[in-house]
């Protein structure tokens with residue numbers, strides 16, 4: 001019997017167990033999160049006798065006789081201070097890391113009431129945040145220290161109008177750990193799901209024998225492909241991803257599911273997996289696009305191995321290159337990247353008494369999840385309801401079904417609630433990554449440094465399944481020539497199926513890769529011309545009324561040049577500074593139906609804003625509240641934002657393509673205008689029960705439209721980032737100037753920029769996702785994610801010039817923030833040592849690691 005104090009109370013634990021497991025499952029403490037289970041992320045941080053320690057690598061025996069403290073055990077005063085400081089500083093995004101950060105902060109402040117910035121950084125070295133870039137977390141801790149020292153909590157920003165730094169409405173519950181992520185849920189009689197994955201990237205599955213597993217004590221169901229009542233192949237656009245691999249079928253990657261187990265305990269479910277017998281015939285996997293496109297290569301899908309081919313042609317690039325005074329041509333390679341959102345995937349499916357199924361999820365679109373589950377079960381849409389809980393980060397990696405359909409199928413068969421949560425290693429194995437690409441870029445210009453042509457050939461390794469590979473290839477191509485006025489472009493991109501993990505959406509959506517190539521070529525061109533890297537960009541920069549490389553005319557709100565001017569002083573005063581620019585669309589564009597939908601319902605004397613748009617950490621609910629408050633004049637207390645729920649909230653589309661602030665934001669503005677009209681003659685109470693529903697549809701032209709100037713996307717954001725190295729070659733400062741149209745909430749926008757820049761730094765310098773014959777070898781701790789001690793000064797410059805009333809002029813910011821960072825860093829090293837680095841992570845920098853395989 002182990003005995004220790006937990007949050008001031010004596011507890012007795014009958015047998016030794018993992019401390020994190022005990023705290024979450026037995027003590028039901030939800031502030032302690034399982035981000036990795038392997039001691040790398042710090043989301044499980046607790047105080048043990050006043051020292052910050054990771055609960056996932058402790059056992060109850062190790063804390064015998066000691067005092068364990070979690071966020072739930074903080075004094076009321078401390079809770080108030082930390083909740084205020086983190087909300088006010090804008091330190092909370094997805095929130096999954098935050099209680100762990102609070103514990104590390106408490107460990108520091110209990111010893112040192114007035115820590116220096118360096119001491120705060122040191123105290124956070126055991127905690128990873130994937131969202132914020134740490135800047136505002138460090139600020140929040142300094143604010144908390146001051147408030148605790150002085151005993152005063154200054155008043156919070158009290159306006160929630162557009163343009164104000166309103167604190168996030170979900171900050172408090174995330175700081176204190178009371179907000180619910182799916183894995184925090186428990187329901188009576190709940191079973192635990194587990195999934196048997198393929199042993200090989202490519203193998204014929206000859207036989208799956210589940211008889212022994214089915215008989216294992218505690219097991220309630222073992223399902224295989226034959227147990228799927230509806231469609232077995234799912235997917236966003238192309239339905240090529242099997243819910244489970246069937247006998248007689250080949251596996252396509254090591255994340256493929258072969259069988260599902262539901263059992264009364266996690267242990268029983270895992271044990272049962274070991275008892276499933278699979279007879280494989282191992283086959284040689286296709287590990288590169290070249291292998292997959294070779295003559296007589298086996299076809300991984302009935303349609304062949306070429307998933308997508310995108311062509312963007314305007315003018316005559318070949319002729320322009322032949323006539324150009326200066327031409328630069330290089331081949332670049334970029335690696336796959338893991339999203340590393342802090343919350344591993346989890347879903348809970350609950351059969352209801354009326355024969356329906358409710359699925360609690362934490363993805364990027366409840367309606368996408370709904371479509372997939374309904375198709376798989378072969379039932380009418382109303383049979384399934386999907387409700388989102390808090391989402392612990394996504395970045396594109398939670399757009400595909402990962403656990404939702406499996407939990408649903410198990411619950412459907414057992415008619416019992418089933419929760420399925422991936423371990424970190426499974427999460428890394430299963431969900432799609434950022435596309436690895438090979439990019440051959442030729443860029444030409446005249447004597448004045450005007451770019452005359454860009455020719456590019458881009459090959460992406462799609463991995464096993466399409467996911468969003470087609471649209472990613474399109475964006476890589478449509479944005480390949482950057483935000484410049486270039487008349488001749490010839491861009492071809494292909495995506496090729498292989499037996500590597502699937503590639504899909506990832507913040508930047510293909511543009512992170514092509515921007516690295518284009519901007520790096522520009523640096524060499526500038527050198528040949530004797531121009532500064534700033535000057536060549538300024539001479540070619542797109543302005544309102546000019547034609548973008550894809551043919552679209554830049555609108556009046558285009559403020560790209562303003563971002564270049566905003567960084568000119570810092571660029572000029574640091575002779576070796578690197579610089580890069582980018583553009584990124586808001587919305588799906590290219591003629592794809594794209595609609596934001598919002599219903600405002602007056603309920604209980606408040607305006608309830610209903611939208612299915614997912615908040616994965618970007619602060620969407622607060623943005624919606626600010627837009628409705630600004631439009632109607634109602635105060636924050638009179639407005640509430642509903643969680644995404646397919647039974648209540650209209651389909652606002654996926655949180656992807658930097659679209660929600662614009663699309664759902666505009667729908668919210670229009671719905672709020674209708675409410676405002678009624679508020680002229682009625683009080684809110686008098687409007688009880690009324691509903692105001694509006695849609696905003698972005699009208700765009702398809703790829704390769706025959707219009708001379710097609711509208712590819714409804715809006716573009718533009719950015720310039722500058723990187724300053726210190727004498728040792730480490731990054732001292734990054735200045736990020738972004739044309740954001742208009743900041744609905746400047747604190748939120750800065751948080752996106754800081755987080756995106758740090759993610760971009762990781763992409764540039766340390767992050768990698770090595771594969772050994774198609775099998776990922778990385779653990780969470782070896783992905784190369786940056787910790788706060790590595791983060792330099794990040795200065796955000798917001799350019800707001802868009803007068804368009806659409807969504808108050810806001811443009812999407814979610815993706816562009818991490819696009820120019822890698823080439824800007826590459827540019828700084830190029831200026832430092834003259835070596836053009838053509839691969840990521842950049843070789844030969846002070847950050848370079850030995851590649852792990």
Ligand code: FES
Pocket residue numbers: 033034035036037038039040041042043044045054055056057
């Ligand atoms: S869950 Fe313990 S360190 Fe990540």
Ligand code: FES
Pocket residue numbers: 091092093094095096097098128129130131132342392393617
């Ligand atoms: S807020 Fe830190 S991981 Fe999301």
